Amino acid sequence: MTIQARHPRLLKLTDPPIILGHRCTRCRRVAFPPDPYGCEKCGSSWENLEGLDLEARGTVRAIATVHRHHHPSPSTPFTVAVIDLVGGPVIKAIVAGVEVGVGVAVEGVLVEDVADADGNIMVDLQFQVVT
Amino acid sequence: MSGSNVLSSRPVYVVGIGLHPYQRRSDTTYVALGVTAVRSALRDAEISWPDVEAAYTGTALLGMGSSRIMLSRLGATGIPMTQVENASASGSSAVAQACLEVAAGRSDVVLALGVDKPRGGLGAAPGQAGIENLESGTVVPFTHFALLASEYMHLHDVTVEQVARVALKNHRNGASNQYAQRQKVRTLEEILSEPISGAMTRLQCCPVGEGAAAVVIASEDGIRRHNLDRSRAVRVVASVTRTEGLYEDGVGIDAALTAETGAAAFNEAGIEPSDIDVLEVHDAFAIEELLYAEALGLCAPGEAASLVESGEFDIGGRCALSPSGGLLAMGHPIGPTGTGQIAEVVRQLRDEAGPRQQPNARTGLAHMVGIGAVCVVHVLRKD
Numbered sequence: 001m002t003i004q005a006r007h008p009r010l011l012k013l014t015d016p017p018i019i020l021g022h023r024c025t026r027c028r029r030v031a032f033p034p035d036p037y038g039c040e041k042c043g044s045s046w047e048n049l050e051g052l053d054l055e056a057r058g059t060v061r062a063i064a065t066v067h068r069h070h071h072p073s074p075s076t077p078f079t080v081a082v083i084d085l086v087g088g089p090v091i092k093a094i095v096a097g098v099e100v101g102v103g104v105a106v107e108g109v110l111v112e113d114v115a116d117a118d119g120n121i122m123v124d125l126q127f128q129v130v131t
Numbered sequence: 132m133s134g135s136n137v138l139s140s141r142p143v144y145v146v147g148i149g150l151h152p153y154q155r156r157s158d159t160t161y162v163a164l165g166v167t168a169v170r171s172a173l174r175d176a177e178i179s180w181p182d183v184e185a186a187y188t189g190t191a192l193l194g195m196g197s198s199r200i201m202l203s204r205l206g207a208t209g210i211p212m213t214q215v216e217n218a219s220a221s222g223s224s225a226v227a228q229a230c231l232e233v234a235a236g237r238s239d240v241v242l243a244l245g246v247d248k249p250r251g252g253l254g255a256a257p258g259q260a261g262i263e264n265l266e267s268g269t270v271v272p273f274t275h276f277a278l279l280a281s282e283y284m285h286l287h288d289v290t291v292e293q294v295a296r297v298a299l300k301n302h303r304n305g306a307s308n309q310y311a312q313r314q315k316v317r318t319l320e321e322i323l324s325e326p327i328s329g330a331m332t333r334l335q336c337c338p339v340g341e342g343a344a345a346v347v348i349a350s351e352d353g354i355r356r357h358n359l360d361r362s363r364a365v366r367v368v369a370s371v372t373r374t375e376g377l378y379e380d381g382v383g384i385d386a387a388l389t390a391e392t393g394a395a396a397f398n399e400a401g402i403e404p405s406d407i408d409v410l411e412v413h414d415a416f417a418i419e420e421l422l423y424a425e426a427l428g429l430c431a432p433g434e435a436a437s438l439v440e441s442g443e444f445d446i447g448g449r450c451a452l453s454p455s456g457g458l459l460a461m462g463h464p465i466g467p468t469g470t471g472q473i474a475e476v477v478r479q480l481r482d483e484a485g486p487r488q489q490p491n492a493r494t495g496l497a498h499m500v501g502i503g504a505v506c507v508v509h510v511l512r513k514d
Contacts, residue, residue: 009263019265033264040377061381062285064277064329071268080270082278082381090381092266092278102285125265 006113006124009034012053017108017125019054021089030054032089056108056125058085063095063102081106083127095127105130136399137234144364145511146240146354147176147347148474153312153462155340156249161193162201165246168343168467169205172242176347178357180205183347184238186212189225189245190466192253197246218255218501219413220372221245222344223469227370227507229348239353243473246343247466255502273336276416277329279383283418284330287433291330295322296439297417298335298459304446305456307486310471312340312462335417337458344471365477369399369510374503385419388506389426389498396508397428402494404428407450407510409479409489410496411472414457423498424452451489454479472497473509480513 005011010033012018021032027042030052038045062082069076074094081095083106093108100106106127113122149171151164165188173180188198198212217224222245229243258267270278280294299319305311317334325333354361373392375384397404404427412427414420421435429450430438438444444452455461455475458468476495478484497509 007263007265010265033262035262037262062278062281064274064281064331066269066274066277066328067326068273068328069269070271074269078269080266080274080278082282084381088380092264092270094269102281 003121003123006122011125013110013123017056017110019056019085019091019108019125021052021054021087022049023052024048025050030088032085032091054085054087054089056127057130058083058106060095060100060102060104060106061090063100081127093125093127097128099129100127107131138230138367138370138399141234141236142351143230143233143367144349144354145346145367145473145477146349146359146364147172147178148477149173149175149345150310150471150474151343152310153340153342153464153467153471155312155338157341159341161197161246161248161341162204164248164341164343165201165244166204168246168345169202169242169244172345172347176359178240178347178359181208182357183210183240183242185210185232186242186244187215187225187228188212189215189217189222189243189470190247191216191218191221192247192250192465201246217505217507218503219415219463219465220469220499220501220505220507221466222471223497223499223507223509224372226346226348226470226473226509227372230367230370233348233350233353239350239356241348242345243348243470244343244345245467245470247464248341249339249464257502273331273416274328276418277331279385279422280330280418282383283421287436289433289436292319292323293436293440294330294417294421295319295332295335297414297420298322300439300445301414301420301453301457301459302334304454304487305460308456308461311456311460312338313456313460330418331416335459337415337463340462340464342462342464342467342471344467344474346470346473346477363481365480365511365513367509368512369396369508371396371399372505372507374505383422384504385500386422386426388504389423389500392506392508393427393498396496396510400510400512402510406494407496408492408494409451409454409476410498411453411455411457411475412498413500414453414459415463417459420453420457427496427498446487446489451479451492454484454487454489469497469499469507472499473511476511480511
């Protein structure tokens with residue numbers, strides 16, 4: 001049995017979980033997600049982009065419940081939010097709980113999917129109201 | 132911004148417009164769609180195909196090499212033909228290239244065509260960039276815009292009914308457009324039914340079908356030499372393309388990019404936003420029309436929803452917004468959309484739009500955004 005992240009290059013499966021961003025060592029721009037090519041602000045190459053741990057905490061800027069989806073997963077309805085992370089970058093992620101609304105403080109938690117036949121568990125990041 | 136305004140040194144005009152109706156995917160080949168639109172545009176211009184010196188085909192979905200097999204059926208004249216791909220703005224960019232070629236003096240008569248047929252998916256390149264994101268697979272375009280709607284409604288105290296009124300207006304406009312994919316007047320109740328994502332319902336999302344739109348661009352020399360009807364020619368006074376810059380975290384890129392591109396186009400045309408009598412914008416989702424009306428400076432931030440509600444953006448109002456029905460009703464077959472917007476604005480400025488006619492329309496604008504993000508704005512004027 002293994003535990004895998006749905007987005008292994010974007011997350012650390014710690015408690016609380018960490019979101020992986022990057023910082024340009026030349027212009028100091030902080031951004032998400034990690035980028036293998038170059039800095040959009042100053043144009044310096046990928047060698048100047050260092051990994052940066054971002055706290056999975058922030059405030060909801062916008063929210064939408066999705067009723068139609070062309071993939072079986074996630075099953076509808078599910079709710080997506082735009083979240084202003086405390087570390088600066090703005091992300092979009094799935095949120096859970098009826099209390100989540102615009103302006104509400106949220107934090108990331110790891111949610112387990114159902115295990116497959118070999119018992120492997122896939123985990124993904126979701127946001128919920130700060131407990 | 133650098134660069135001289137080539138459109139002021141050598142004026143260019145739209146001298147012919149033609150469309151194949153936008154429709155659900157059918158057995159009609161893209162060649163039949165394209166040839167129908169081009170023949171119609173040539174008839175409208177009263178010019179013959181051998182007089183066309185170059186062609187640009189805006190298409191995003193057909194695959195490589197679409198132009199020659201199609202346009203040679205008007206006569207294999209051997210002229211230069213180039214496909215132009217700029218996502219949803221492909222047809223707008225075909226027009227931009229045609230204008231540039233005429234303004235640069237390389238040709239006097241150039242065709243810009245948009246044609247497409249939808250396939251399974253859009254196959255957009257950014258998904259293959261190797262830049263993983265948390266929302267991959269969960270946030271598709273209608274949810275991207277549903278989230279912008281959520282932010283807008285919260286920020287400006289706007290209701291879902293007010294946003295839905297954009298679709299109410301555009302479906303009403305589309306009902307009298309013979310080229311529109313959706314030609315049915317809808318009630319607010321119908322528009323609010325069938326939720327897709329957030330505030331966006333089925334009728335607040337554009338249909339992606341098939342179709343074609345063509346415009347013939349000519350110089351003054353071309354108009355004179357081919358004895359074209361000058362009284363129906365509409366001048367292109369600005370053609371501006373921009374791509375997304377780096378904005379502050381959280382700033383809506385579609386509106387910020389539109390504001391920059393619009394400002395550059397107004398500057399190039401030497402006009403103010405208040406001079407616009409008629410415009411077509413990228414209303415793929417109802418919320419977009421509100422965002423872009425504000426970004427283009429037609430009104431203050433947060434004001435567009437109440438102006439739509441009070442009829443200021445209706446045909447006959449202060450400024451007709453999406454008189455064709457927009458992407459919401461006329462449809463968004465991708466390649467043709469931007470070219471079709473130019474055709475509608477030209478029809479309006481010629482006073483030939485029939486039941487959709489905005490009275491006394493002199494100055495018009497066409498705006499598209501596309502995945503990338505890219506933005507293309509044209510300003511047209513009838514002297």
